Amino acid sequence: MKKNLLELKNVTIEFQKMKSNLKAVDGISFTVKEGEVLGIVGESGSGKSLTALSILGIVPYPGKVTKGEILFKGRDLLNLDEKEMTKVRGNYVSMIFQDPRVSLDPVYKIGDQLIEAIQHHKKVTLREAQERALKLLNLVGIPHPKRYIEAYPHELSGGMCQRIMIAIALSCQPELLIADEPTTALDVTVQAQILELLKNLRQDLKMSVILITHDLGIIADMADKIVVMYAGQIVESGYVSRILTSPLHPYTRGLLKSVLQLESKANKLYTIPGNVPGLANMPKGCRFFPRCSESIDICSKIQPPVYSVNDEDYVCCHKYS
Ligand SMILES: Nc1ncnc2c1ncn2[C@@H]1O[C@H](COP(=O)(O)OP(=O)(O)OP(=O)(O)O)[C@@H](O)[C@H]1O
Ligand SMILES: [Mg+2]
The missing domain is CATH 3.40.50.300 (P-loop containing nucleotide triphosphate hydrolases)
Structure with missing residues (x-):
């Protein structure tokens, strides 16, 4: 059970x-x-x-x-x-909210926000965090993740932003x-x-x-x-x-x-x-x-x-x- x-x-x-x-x-x-x-x-x-x-x-x-x-x-x-x-x-426990654009910081690149979240939860090197960020972007169905790592939130559609938010929420492998x-x-x-x-x-x-x-x-x-x-x-x-x-x-x-x-x-x-x-x-x-x-x-x-x-x-x- x-x-x-x-x-x-x-x-x-x-x-x-x-x-x-x-x-x-x-x-x-x-x-x-x-x-x-x-x-x-x-x-x-x-x-x-x-x-x-x-x-x-x-x-x-x-x-x-x-x-x-x-x-x-x-x-x-x-x-x-x-x-x-x-x-x-x-x-x-992680949470995602209604409006992904409000939750992402407009002045930082997507990749940096994701890497920061990963390093916040786990003691990993920058290289390891970068690799994990790419894996997470793949996991949430983002095509060509390497390209998105360099993007700013305003360059992305609402749906893409929500995928990024989900990736950030998953970065700590929540239960x-x-x-x-x-x-x-x-x-x-x-x-x-x-x-x-x-x-x-x-x-x-x-x-x-x-x-x-x-x-x-x-x-x-x-x-x-x-x-x-x-x-x-x-x-x-x-x-x-x-x-x-x-x-x-x-x-x-x-x-x-x-x-x-x-x-x-x-x-x-x-x-x-x-x-x-x-x-x-x-x-x-x-x-x-x-x-x-x-x-x-x-x-x-x-x-x-x-x-x-x-x-x-x-x-x-x-x-x-
Ligand atoms: N900061 C606050 N001060 C006073 N009342 C609040 C505050 N935040 C929420 N409430 C009240 O608590 C109740 C529940 O709010 P809540 O945000 O949980 O509703 P909800 O079901 O999520 O609604 P929605 O579908 O609009 O998101 C509402 O009556 C709201 O007015
Ligand atoms: Mg609500």
Whole structure:
């Protein structure tokens, strides 16, 4: 049986404000096993990025993880000091972000940025680092890597920049790669290429991946398991095959419906009515209830608990009591 690589238990992230604390992520739990791809989906503001940043220990101030545990190979990352956390970021967990152009330094050549990343993680000579840089560029599908080593970021397309960012993220041979909306800033065709690359890399390198997106369609093809977030909480989680064929939570069903309609090129696009509530005025009962077409009396009054459907399938909805 595959071992747990990462385990989030009841993690809460709060922003300390003058009068009260705002809970941006509220008691979430999930597991990523070795070699597994976990997709996190949810609309804008649901807490996906903050969750990712909490794993790397870089939640922006004044935000803070105030509760829970983040176990990486059984060790709680929340108990590590900055020096130990730097080691984790350099050796075990890496992240790629939405906009590759912002992440690359415009004044340094691609090769130098990659070599610096390699030498930052491992004690190697310049020659060894250069060789490794070329290998990494090859690995992420960059043709004629020697030519690209001398290029500056502005000379490259967005897709190429994202490949470079992936190469930098892989330079430490991470066991877990977190990709936060890695294709949102790219053209549709380039999006597909980058997703294909991530899929192949995950297989070749046997690493675990957390893929964050607001598009359920994107992870349908790549993830083993899905976590669906809504307003800072997980409303449903489980295996992709089950979630795509028989989603349990009305919110998941809504997300799925919008994807399916997109694919069938329907004239009128389905969107879930209403908006995600703001942190300062969360509904009292279920957070999704004001937008839910299936709500019952109790939904407006009491927060639903998490119901275990199967071994790895959970849903947070009163209808399953
Ligand atoms: N620095 C901050 N100060 C106050 N609130 C913040 C801060 N950063 C994030 N938040 C709030 O935390 C919530 C979750 O933010 P997060 O960035 O994790 O959402 P997300 O799911 O990644 O959204 P998106 O799809 O737009 O990237 C949002 O309501 C956001 O407004
Ligand atoms: Mg985000």
